[in-house]
Amino acid sequence: MIINFKGANTYLGTGGKSLDINKRTLCFLHGSGQNHLSFIQQARFFAYKGYSVIVPDMPAHGFSDGNPCKSIKENAEWINDLLVKLNLKDVVVIGHSQGCLVALELNRILKNSLEALIFVAGSNEIPVNQFLLDLSKENPQKASQMMVTWGHGVDGDMSINKWPGHSHYGEGNNIMCMNKPTALMYDLHSCNDYSDGIDAAKNIKVPALAVLAKNDQMTPLKSGLKFVELIKNCEIHILNCGHFLPSERPIELNSIINSFLSKLK
Amino acid sequence: MSENYKFDTLSLHAGHIPDKETGSRAVPIYQTTSYVFNSTEEAASLYNMEVGGHLYTRISNPTVAALEQRLASLEGGASALACSSGMAAMHLVVSAICSSGDHIVASSKMYGANINLLQHTMPRFGVNTDFVNPNDPEAIKSAIKPNTKLVFGEVIGNPGLDIMDVPKIAKICNSKNVPLVLDATFNTPYLMQPFKHGANIIVHSLTKWLGGHGIAIGGAIVNGGNFDWGDKDKFPTISGPHFALGGISFWEEFGPSALIAKIRAEGMYNFGPSLSPTNAFHLMQGIETLPLRMKKHIENTHSILDFLVNHEMVEWVKHPDLETHPDHEVAKRILPKGSGSIVAFGIKGGREAGKAFIESVQLASHLANVGDAKTLLIHPGSTTHSHLSSEAMKEGGLTDDMIRLSVGLEDINDITKDFERGFKAVKKLNK
Numbered sequence: 154m155i156i157n158f159k160g161a162n163t164y165l166g167t168g169g170k171s172l173d174i175n176k177r178t179l180c181f182l183h184g185s186g187q188n189h190l191s192f193i194q195q196a197r198f199f200a201y202k203g204y205s206v207i208v209p210d211m212p213a214h215g216f217s218d219g220n221p222c223k224s225i226k227e228n229a230e231w232i233n234d235l236l237v238k239l240n241l242k243d244v245v246v247i248g249h250s251q252g253c254l255v256a257l258e259l260n261r262i263l264k265n266s267l268e269a270l271i272f273v274a275g276s277n278e279i280p281v282n283q284f285l286l287d288l289s290k291e292n293p294q295k296a297s298q299m300m301v302t303w304g305h306g307v308d309g310d311m312s313i314n315k316w317p318g319h320s321h322y323g324e325g326n327n328i329m330c331m332n333k334p335t336a337l338m339y340d341l342h343s344c345n346d347y348s349d350g351i352d353a354a355k356n357i358k359v360p361a362l363a364v365l366a367k368n369d370q371m372t373p374l375k376s377g378l379k380f381v382e383l384i385k386n387c388e389i390h391i392l393n394c395g396h397f398l399p400s401e402r403p404i405e406l407n408s409i410i411n412s413f414l415s416k417l418k
Numbered sequence: 419m420s421e422n423y424k425f426d427t428l429s430l431h432a433g434h435i436p437d438k439e440t441g442s443r444a445v446p447i448y449q450t451t452s453y454v455f456n457s458t459e460e461a462a463s464l465y466n467m468e469v470g471g472h473l474y475t476r477i478s479n480p481t482v483a484a485l486e487q488r489l490a491s492l493e494g495g496a497s498a499l500a501c502s503s504g505m506a507a508m509h510l511v512v513s514a515i516c517s518s519g520d521h522i523v524a525s526s527k528m529y530g531a532n533i534n535l536l537q538h539t540m541p542r543f544g545v546n547t548d549f550v551n552p553n554d555p556e557a558i559k560s561a562i563k564p565n566t567k568l569v570f571g572e573v574i575g576n577p578g579l580d581i582m583d584v585p586k587i588a589k590i591c592n593s594k595n596v597p598l599v600l601d602a603t604f605n606t607p608y609l610m611q612p613f614k615h616g617a618n619i620i621v622h623s624l625t626k627w628l629g630g631h632g633i634a635i636g637g638a639i640v641n642g643g644n645f646d647w648g649d650k651d652k653f654p655t656i657s658g659p660h661f662a663l664g665g666i667s668f669w670e671e672f673g674p675s676a677l678i679a680k681i682r683a684e685g686m687y688n689f690g691p692s693l694s695p696t697n698a699f700h701l702m703q704g705i706e707t708l709p710l711r712m713k714k715h716i717e718n719t720h721s722i723l724d725f726l727v728n729h730e731m732v733e734w735v736k737h738p739d740l741e742t743h744p745d746h747e748v749a750k751r752i753l754p755k756g757s758g759s760i761v762a763f764g765i766k767g768g769r770e771a772g773k774a775f776i777e778s779v780q781l782a783s784h785l786a787n788v789g790d791a792k793t794l795l796i797h798p799g800s801t802t803h804s805h806l807s808s809e810a811m812k813e814g815g816l817t818d819d820m821i822r823l824s825v826g827l828e829d830i831n832d833i834t835k836d837f838e839r840g841f842k843a844v845k846k847l848n849k
């Protein structure tokens with residue numbers, strides 16, 4: 154659905170069901186240069202399981218207008234204001250990649266009042282190399298293409314997909330191309346500049362789940378494992394795929410999230 | 419992680435890796451209509467399009483999906499859908515995008531069934547088409563109306579071999595927010611990948627060069643994922659609420675793959691032109707050698723062109739790689755590896771000469787297909803168009819001396835020897 158938020162048309166994917174604020178809400182936060190479509194196979198799945206689902210397109214991403222946020226903190230404040238506007242109280246946040254950093258900051262703002270945090274292919278830090286930072290400014294389309302090919306595991310190369318007829322690369326590139334051209338650059342800089350992740354991770358007091366990818370070239374497994382060690386009682390799973398875990402291993406991811414959610418109060 | 423595999427590698431591998439249980443190196447033929455659900459929940463999630471998977475072979479099948487993913491990969495598209503024939507693919511696209519009251523702009527120089535569908539069948543359902551010269555971008559531009567929902571053409575036209583200036587026409591379509599749909603049967607992704615030139619949707623007859631062996635009919639739609647369907651007034655059944663799945667918006671939920679998602683949920687569900695798993699296997703077997711075959715098709719075509727151009731019995735030869743072809747410059751630009759292996763030529767002596775030639779050759783097969791590994795010939799004047807006068811044929815861009823040749827992979831000397839046999843018969847007739 155499209156809402157007017159902070160003076161801009163803002164799109165929230167709801168998984169094909171209408172938002173019901175009386176239900177537990179799963180709020181999915183997309184990664185750098187992505188949008189709600191990186192959770193195609195999660196949004197409908199959880200909406201049809203009886204949760205309220207929101208998958209916001211961050212400003213200048215997907216179908217949302219507005220100017221891109223310029224730091225992880227700004228992203229987190231934007232999400233916090235959105236949750237307030239929608240009057241959502243019983244919220245589980247699921248971040249992918251950059252969305253994990255935003256989730257960490259959001260949890261600080263909300264002083265551990267979320268119901269749970271789920272980190273997918275995430276870490277407490279996402280340094281970005283200078284080449285990609287520069288390319289995202291000069292040629293965002295090319296930078297997107299490189300991220301899509303680096304980001305996927307072997308299944309990407311060969312278009313191995315349980316979703317009949319779909320190509321990870323073709324779809325991934327076009328999802329990123331839907332964003333405003335400056336979106337990627339600000340996202341990558343936000344990730345690179347973020348340095349509060351260790352404190353934020355140590356500060357987590359809500360139930361936490363991390364699903365990491367064995368062949369992650371964007372947030373390497375090593376970094377993800379260090380990150381989850383900082384979190385008290387974090388449930389950890391490692392899947393054999395690349396960084397684009399939500400589309401590479403949707404069924405496994407959904408099942409892990411589903412059983413984690415069923416254990417929550 | 420990317421290896422950035424090249425075209426030849428993807429032709430062999432894309433869409434399939436050996437499964438752990440059997441290790442089967444070849445793509446298994448999943449000859450089944452349906453799939454056991456592990457739970458009611460799983461069944462519901464497939465019906466609701468929550469996650470990918472198979473529920474009934476009319477909608478999708480693992481063997482067919484491997485073919486689809488191979489095609490998506492070779493074309494650089496977001497997704498693909500294979501179906502029972504090239505014509506089924508064409509109809510699925512038109513019926514997914516257009517509703518009664520909508521308008522299409524199409525090339526006037528296309529395969530007969532493509533023309534028939536748009537000229538005679540679709541108007542009965544309220545979808546009308548204006549046909550324009552595919553080589554005239556300005557004419558295409560001015561034919562686009564507010565209710566135009568797609569522009570359609572063949573990259574290499576059948577049988578006239580007109581070449582569409584795809585980048586120019588794509589730019590026009592893009593500026594008018596109308597998708598450019600191309601029949602890329604004659605070029606295949608080996609010779610040209612239309613998405614790289616700005617096209618939005620590709621339809622293929624897999625029956626031809628992609629399958630390449632004249633053994634299975636099949637078609638496919640490849641979705642570039644590069645078209646914005648967001649205008650709810652213009653594309654209400656793709657971006658607005660659709661009757662399927664409780665008012666789903668395919669554009670919002672599936673983005674780049676909206677069109678293919680819609681075709682699966684509507685076209686495959688309700689019309690049902692599915693491809694058999696066995697035919698998908700045969701077609702994929704063909705795609706494995708597509709690069710090798712296309713190279714040889716082009717090599718042989720160029721040799722045959724030399725032979726025909728210099729032959730005393732040949733009145734004229736038409737192929738876009740010849741400088742004399744009106745679209746030669748466009749062909750050089752967008753089809754640098756060659757513009758396919760169909761050649762049209764005229765035999766001195768008119769309709770009777772054409773007939774004599776066809777009836778005398780032995781190696782080349784006289785039949786109504788193209789794109790086989792074997793050399794094929796047809797003489798429209800004495801077969802498909804025999805009921806037409808010379809004048810009527812001319813109006814359709816054909817002449818009564820014209821032979822359509824689909825150059826095969828045989829030893830080139832054997833092909834030319836066979837043709838000499840045909841020419842000898844014509845000489846006898848002309849005496």
Ligand SMILES: Cc1ncc(COP(=O)(O)O)c(C=O)c1O
Pocket residue numbers: 503504505506529531532572576601603604622623624625626635636637788
């Ligand atoms: C250019 C072109 N498109 C489409 C088709 C239809 O293909 P099929 O026979 O697979 O339906 C043909 C068949 O000759 C063709 O030549």
